[in-house]
Amino acid sequence: MNSIAIMGKPNTGKSLLFNRLTGMNQRVANFPGVTTEIKSGQTTDFSLVDFPGAYTFQAITRDEQVAVERFEFALDNKKIQTVLCVLDATQLSASLRMALEVRSRANHFGVPVVFAVNMMDEIKSLKLHVDIEGLGKALDAPIFAISARTGEGIKDLGAFLRSPKTDQVPTDQNENFDFYQHARELALKFGPQTDLIVAKKNKLDRFFLSSTFGGLLFAAIMLFLFQAIFTWAGPFMDFIENSIAWASEATTGGMADGLAKDFLNDAIFGGLGSFLVFVPQIFFLTFIVGVLEDSGYLARAALICHRPLKFFGMSGKSFIPLLTGHACAIPAIIAARSVDSPKKRILTILAVPLMSCSARLPVYGLLISAFIPSVTVAGGLFGLQGLAFFGIFGFSIVAALVVTSLLSRTTYKDETDLPFVLELPSYRLPHWKPLLIRSARSAYQFVSKAGAIIFTVTVVIWALGYFPNGSGHLDTSFLAVLGKAIEPVLAPLGLDWKYGVAILTSFLAREVFVGVLGTMFGIEAADENVDSLIDTIHGSGLTFASGMALLVFYAIAMQCVSTLAVIKQELGNYKAPILIFIGYSLAAYLCAWATYLVFS
């Protein structure tokens, strides 16, 4: 089977084209440097390999070198039979600069190149013109005008890739060939004026980068993001909660009292059910972050954040991993590869685990709903609970900045650094369908990955809490014996042994906290009506100060084995993840204690 490599400058839509051709759903965004890994996919007739985009083969950082070496290795070892080079029609000169270099490398190894000029839909909507035929002749290669977004031209390209011509004549370019000059000449001859497009496409910068509103708009957009997670997801969360209550009633309503009924009510509906309620929030978080990515705003946000982040040892480019970290730390730590400065990349990786990932959402949601009244403030403009969400997210960010700013001036003072130069993509409408699929998938992954752990832990906790005396006797159960042993550690936070058990088990996965609490309160209450967990916690005598201490603990604590594993993979040593685990856990406990003292 033919193997085809996709190459080109960053942000030309290579991954979107890859998805179009393979029917896969790889991560795409309107931001340069989204693809940081080499990914491959299959069609029935050929296989495709998506390489990270590059501006040039003159690699500077280690990751750029790795990408270039792997591309050349694949060419040299005949692992690739054709190179599909993607160009951005709205940035022809810059795309051609890389395209000419790709053609030269590929031809050097005797591999033919096909060109795909992407984003032709935008050229048409701007009433501009690219002379595709002329460009193809000048490049002496097959060329296709496409739009990966609308699907225009994809069928012809796909048909060609099934049986590509291989009689391309190698071009003889000596070492001094000026790709840059040649690209400019070709772009001038066959394409539209780039600055015309920039002027038309980037009008919105007048607002988003305005020196007066730029900062305010940024803050407003972030506030909106966190408000939306709470308010938009609300009705869906209510629906799930009601459905679980209904399912619980329907299944156990007619059952005789006993072990089976108690198990279903406490462990399944009380434990696992309490956690499912938070799935809509994960969906909305991924969706809104996706809209920001696709629109091109994130590159502007990176720019606005650069100065403050630089002060704290990071870069504007760290903003993307930090924001992605609010969904899940694992892709965010991998995304930190787009931070080209090695020093800032390490610091970004250290900051990401402190971002409030979606696994923390159920815990925050539960505690905020239990302790912060559901009222509106500022004339009905903001919900107090949404503001509390914004507050706890803000707290995590501040904690991360303190960590990075200390480390950048001490441990990592002499690490290699690179400056901030970032391409600003044009504003675009998001690709709605892939975005919805991605959001749904992240919600599904949340359920399926965490679900298995939560189910296991809940069942174990239920068994320990139920025996030997059965429902209503949690205080004399095996679990109570274990829990009371660790109670002294949590006494300074005003927490009893039940919360101790929930915290300890959540070192396996944070979401377990909610399920375990749901199960324990279910056993304790011993009645048929499973109250919502929020009401139960509210009535359990947990003080406001302890609730806030718990929030702070979860904001900082490093309770995710997968994150530690990814940090080890990215930094290449065990020392960093071990130190992060110990450091963040200790810090979490001390900050929670301080919070308890402040509020009590």
Add this chain to the structure above:
Amino acid sequence: MSLWDLPADKTAEITSIDQLEPNIRQRMADLGFRPGDQIKCLRKTPFGAPRPYIGPQGTFSIEKDIAQLVTVQEISQ
């Protein structure tokens, strides 16, 4: 003058990038910022943030530390 001193909406020709470190100079040249090229400052940004400049290869935001080391000659229009 330096690129950072170039007012918004004004175009200039790059006269030198020699003050940049070799690695950074190489990267800037690859991105289309070479002596003889024209560059336009699109706007001033809030909080001294990197400013967007349009060069022959597209729009890039460049931070102050770099822009101050690029020498340009304003072109009167």
